[in-house]
Amino acid sequence: MxxxxxxxxxxxxxxxxxxxxxxxxxxxxxxxxxxxxxxxxxxxxxxxxxxxxxxxxxxxxxxxxxxxxxxxxxxxxxxxxxxxxxxxxxxxxxxxxxxxxxxxxxxxxxENTVTFFAAGISEMTAAGETVLITMPFAVSGGLGDLIARAVELLGAKPVRAGSDLSYAELSEIMCLECPDSYIGMPIPLLSLLRFCGENSTLKHALVSADVCPVSVQREIEDFLGSSLFPHxxxxxxxxxxxxxxxxxxxxxxxxxxxxxxxxxxxxxxxxxxxxxxxxxxxxxxxxxxxxxxxxxxxxxxxxxxxxxxxxxxxxxxxxxLDDNLRMSDIDEVLFDIKELIDVKAEFAGDVLELKAYVSGNAQIREEIQKRVSPLLPADKIKISTQICDGNCKSLYVGKRFIG
Ligand SMILES: [Zn+2]
Incomplete structure (x- = not known):
């Protein structure tokens, strides 16, 4: 090895x-x-x-x-x-x-971070390959920018998608650029693969900046046919x-x-x-x-x-380290539902409001309710669902949290 x-x-x-x-x-x-x-x-x-x-x-x-x-x-x-x-x-x-x-x-x-990133990315990316980056590109010297520079150091091509594109825009980039690997947060990757994964050319992924629940990791690895490279x-x-x-x-x-x-x-x-x-x-x-x-x-x-x-x-x-309910706890139980594309959680008083993008399934609200019930009593949960279309974007642009 x-x-x-x-x-x-x-x-x-x-x-x-x-x-x-x-x-x-x-x-x-x-x-x-x-x-x-x-x-x-x-x-x-x-x-x-x-x-x-x-x-x-x-x-x-x-x-x-x-x-x-x-x-x-x-x-x-x-x-x-x-x-x-x-x-x-x-x-x-x-x-x-x-x-x-x-x-x-x-x-x-x-500069140290750029070369460190390059070392980590080199475990999955070779010169001449294309890397889709969905970390934020809001500022020069920000995370997306540093990753893109690291990819270039390896002689590979960074695709600076950022964290604010719609699924249709990302889908188009996937078709045009045929990226070999992905660098970004884990759940946006799963959402993307669930939305348009049938045309995906991705073979490897480096995930970072957020928790990757075990169920999410398993499904992404099945999609890619390779093990993830967490950072x-x-x-x-x-x-x-x-x-x-x-x-x-x-x-x-x-x-x-x-x-x-x-x-x-x-x-x-x-x-x-x-x-x-x-x-x-x-x-x-x-x-x-x-x-x-x-x-x-x-x-x-x-x-x-x-x-x-x-x-x-x-x-x-x-x-x-947190004794309270964490977003990763919700993600862990909900992303087991294959028709879920993304979900956002927010407290209104002591009621947890869950807004979900879904790809179908008439019973999905019941499914969500069933999975979240061990975490909170039923009368403390409110669920709304919306069919996810190409105009939808990831419900979080950065790290996931309960609002
Ligand atoms: Zn090792």
Whole structure:
């Protein structure tokens, strides 16, 4: 089996000839200490931290950084001057929950993400192929733009569809461009395949930026005839975090830039293999590095070495740590209904309103009701359905959430 392209990328980035566990640990400790020295000199949010650690194990002793800290003190995390900032992302990261925060990137941060994306995409795309991209293209340096640049680096052709086209427009692009692979969020891909999948030329897909329920993943893989390449990224690590290799068993972390940890509810590290909250220390971010940042994502670090032979750690991410009803819970039970194209969920008071695009089936409202009933009592659910035609668009342009 081909070794993950990520280890090769780390070697190229760090100017080393081969990657071993010891080399990686030394590299991380060196970068972490350089970062601690820098933030001490800078005198911002991290000025009380020690200037030097003798081992990565000592990272456990440092305090956490939270989303609230970023929301309240964004500028106090900034290294260097404002002139080095190439891009700022503002807003909440997960649906409508969580504090609004600003994240800063330098040109170097964005370039690192582009080449990191290229390494991940190279697992499924070769030079000369065509890649349909349905991530947002609203701004230069945004997610869609960075992915398109990564695709071009591989000598492949990006089709910049974006996240706001109707199913008819996407269907036309599918016929004209005959894309070999897809990069975007998972449910819009399933919706597209359900709407016009009979003419699809897609053979592979890299899905990211949202939870991919198991039932959704299974059906997409049946359509494609191949396993998905999930990617994990978040704004705090310049949109790129971990990518899937040919083994399809977890995602390799860009460990030269990110030290991942998993903590339990007592905030103590858990054993590899156990689920908990993902905490990241972004030693490779140039202008806004974070130390022990609590992502709010439920994840685990896989304990066994990857069958591909790569050294970089692998994570599996399940979604947000949240006791409340999540959109992924609704998606998981509803997309089992084959006639469902898309669904949007919104609370009006304590009633959950579900708006569904469907391709037919007179009984579909009863089907939806039946599947959602274990999550909420029947009198707390209101369902409306509409036959999906070519003018309809994905009901979410970004990450899915309950409004
Ligand atoms: Zn691997």
């Amino acid at each position: 081909k070794k993950s392209a990520l280890d090769k990328w780390i070697c190229a980035q760090e100017n080393i000839t081969c990657l071993t566990g010891d080399i990686l640990e030394d590299l991380q400790l060196k970068k972490l200490n350089a970062l601690l020295a820098k933030v001490k000199r800078r005198g911002g949010f991290y000025s009380d931290l020690p200037e030097h650690l003798t081992s990565l194990r000592e990272l456990d002793n440092l305090p956490f950084t939270t989303a609230e800290d970023l929301a309240e003190n964004a500028a106090s995390f900034l290294l260097g001057s404002q002139s080095e900032v190439s891009r700022i992302i503002s807003g909440v990261t997960s649906g409508t929950t969580g504090p609004s925060k600003r994240i800063f990137y330098s040109d170097g941060d964005l 994990y990224g978040l704004r705090e690590c310049c949109l790129g975090g971990a990518v899937t290799c040919q083994a399809h068993e977890g995602m390799h972390v860009r460990e030269n830039h990110i030290i991942p940890e998993i903590i339990g509810i007592d905030e103590k590290p858990v054993r590899n293999g156990d689920y908990g909250e993902l905490v990241i220390t972004t030693i490779g971010m140039e202008v806004m590095p974070l130390i022990r940042y609590k992502t709010g994502d439920r994840a685990r670090i896989l304990a066994e070495p990857c069958p591909c032979g790569a050294v970089s750690a692998r994570i599996e991410v399940e979604g947000r």
